[in-house]
Amino acid sequence: MSDLKQKTNALHAGHDTKLTGGTRAVPIYQTSSYVFNNTEHAANLFGLKEFGFIYTRLNNPxxxxxxxxxxAVEGGVGAAVFASGSSAISSTFLTLLKAGDHIVSSNSLYGGTFNLLNVTLPRFGINTSFVDPDDVSTFQAAIQENTRAIFIESLGNPKLDVLDIEAIANVAKANNIPLIVDNTVATPTLLNPIKYGANIVIHSLTKYIGGQGTSLGGAVIDAGNFDWTNGKFPEFTEPSKGYHGLKYAEALGEIAFIVKLRLEGLRDFGGALSPYNAFQIIQGLETLDLRIKQHSKNALEFATWLTEQDEVDWVKYPGLAGDKYNDLAKKYLPDGQSGIVTVGLKGGYEAAQKLADNAKIFSLLANIGDTKSLLIHPASTTHQQLSLEDQLSAGVRPELIRLSIGLEDLEDLKNDFKQALKA
Structure with missing residues (x-):
């Protein structure tokens, strides 16, 4: 089974039907807790002498x-799922870092992530330097003695900048720190950051992997390729006070991080994914390959059409031949550039809001990756809390509309956009 291709793994990995009563579909184990065989079994589970199910906050079938x-589909050694993408990101940082540590991050981020790094984590003594990812040398220049991670989005939301993951991974490796990549917009179907040197990959499962707009979820995938014993991460090499002196790196080897994330991140911060949402997300993962390629095809055609509209000032989509990131897209996203398109209207901020108010098929809401087409005006919503300078750094201009192109008939989408432009 280890040699199966990605599309097959998305349908079969992890599910042994002989262990689930022959069920072809993955069952929903809607339970909070699990009966132990006896007190010895319970003690072994809590003492990490054997793996098994204890409580659904930690794990669930x-x-x-x-x-x-x-x-399997990202090429990692293990994963942990969370209640949301934000929970996955915050739990990763709070498990990995401590007061006094430092992060270097690309400046083109989802607004919620930017605020976590810029506002919330500093309250815990964890600070971040934001750099322009177009110039890879800025990552090295921002490295400090206490830097313990580099964080990027593989395809920035909503800037749609394609990052040179391989080059940034080389910077991380040279400084003995992990590269953490949010791969939500690209998805594992279109891009596997681990192949280019990433150490940890994060997803908001709410978006393309779930794909239906029904369920929140997040995930962290561990590549198992980082040396936690390099001297910069004593929490992995010194005895753990929470587990009777357990030394994570020594006892767990390549899965040290993902186990620590579960034992501390889920145990202490509690951002557990519900089994029902996990079931829903599994359904989405099974059709991801088909959907994301169609999303990408539709987005490219729609972006091309937008460039021909008189009311449009500019269009950004990495798949467009003239796009700034088209060459990087050919390297990292050759099978499609996902379903997000950004467009700037000549009428500026007010015109963008009016268009959003008058769209009929495009739904005005704060999400991406649904089968239905969505839009939002980030400057007045998702990135409203950022300063104007930070908005511009993240690629959020006043006239920008972010479009999540769905699976509808493209002629219907074009007609809807035409009428909204006239309005």
Missing amino acids: TNDILEKRLA
């Missing part, structure tokens, strides 16, 4: 299958 599938 439905979630376990989703985790194994995500690890």
